[in-house]
Amino acid sequence: MTFDRSIKIAPSILSADFANFGAEIRAIEAQGADWVHVDVMDGHFVPNLTFGPPAVAAFRPHVKTVMDVHLMIAPVDPYIEAFARAGADIITAHVEAGPHIHRTLQAIRAAGCKAGVSLNPGTPVEAIENVIDIVDLVLVMSVNPGFGGQSFIESQVEKVARVRQLVGDRPVHIEVDGGITPVTAPKVVAAGADVLVAGSAVFKGGSVDRPEIYGANIRAIREAAEAARRG
Numbered sequence: 188m189t190f191d192r193s194i195k196i197a198p199s200i201l202s203a204d205f206a207n208f209g210a211e212i213r214a215i216e217a218q219g220a221d222w223v224h225v226d227v228m229d230g231h232f233v234p235n236l237t238f239g240p241p242a243v244a245a246f247r248p249h250v251k252t253v254m255d256v257h258l259m260i261a262p263v264d265p266y267i268e269a270f271a272r273a274g275a276d277i278i279t280a281h282v283e284a285g286p287h288i289h290r291t292l293q294a295i296r297a298a299g300c301k302a303g304v305s306l307n308p309g310t311p312v313e314a315i316e317n318v319i320d321i322v323d324l325v326l327v328m329s330v331n332p333g334f335g336g337q338s339f340i341e342s343q344v345e346k347v348a349r350v351r352q353l354v355g356d357r358p359v360h361i362e363v364d365g366g367i368t369p370v371t372a373p374k375v376v377a378a379g380a381d382v383l384v385a386g387s388a389v390f391k392g393g394s395v396d397r398p399e400i401y402g403a404n405i406r407a408i409r410e411a412a413e414a415a416r417r418g
């Protein structure tokens with residue numbers, strides 16, 4: 188993975204057909220997805236349960252782009268090795284998930300993955316100031332994590348701008364996750380985001396039999412985001 192700030196659309200397979208992940212992943216990539224976002228939930232850090240390492244390993248051969256694994260679990264450290272072995276390119280952990288985020292991020296890099304740190308909507312940017320030099324990505328949650336299809340929390344746009352300032356010249360991606368649509372994408376891109384996670388806005392109306400709808404949905408988000416870059 189080489190670093191750049193081009194806009195990347197990362198569909199969340201939380202909104203895919205759970206009986207057909209391989210075909211869904213192939214369909215979104217064929218339709219223009221830049222990364223594939225995998226939401227791991229533990230029913231404890233967030234009130235929902237999704238995939239463990241064996242499921243993520245099963246997705247891996249279908250992902251030709253970048254497998255972006257978002258861990259909404261606590262604790263994190265006992266599972267890093269397993270998600271790295273499952274083939275994650277990026278592993279993102281929440282700063283709220285435990286007392287030792289610095290150790291967690293070091294462990295993610297030591298396992299051979301890019302390290303991301305995520306902030307819940309109620310967590311201030313200061314919480315990551317002391318780890319900004321050891322991360323490859325900052326994920327700003329624009330909904331409270333746990334479910335797809337929630338409404339975008341407007342106050343997070345300002346947070347994205349603060350993260351952008353903190354990042355400065357560092358090669359650190361700024362990703363936003365939750366309620367991203369062609370309406371909200373331009374706001375976060377104007378504030379400095381480069382990676383846009385979208386679940387419902389990518390999958391809505393489409394299916395593996397009608398993948399061109401995924402393509403149109405991805406294009407609509409990308410075009411709105413790129414227009415915001417041009418200003």
Ligand code: DX5
Nearest residue numbers: 199332333335336366386387
């Ligand atoms: C929320 C997840 C998101 C979610 C986004 O806990 O981290 O990735 O799938 O879904 P939408 O785009 O529908 O808000």
Ligand code: ZN
Nearest residue numbers: 226257364384
């Ligand atoms: Zn996510």
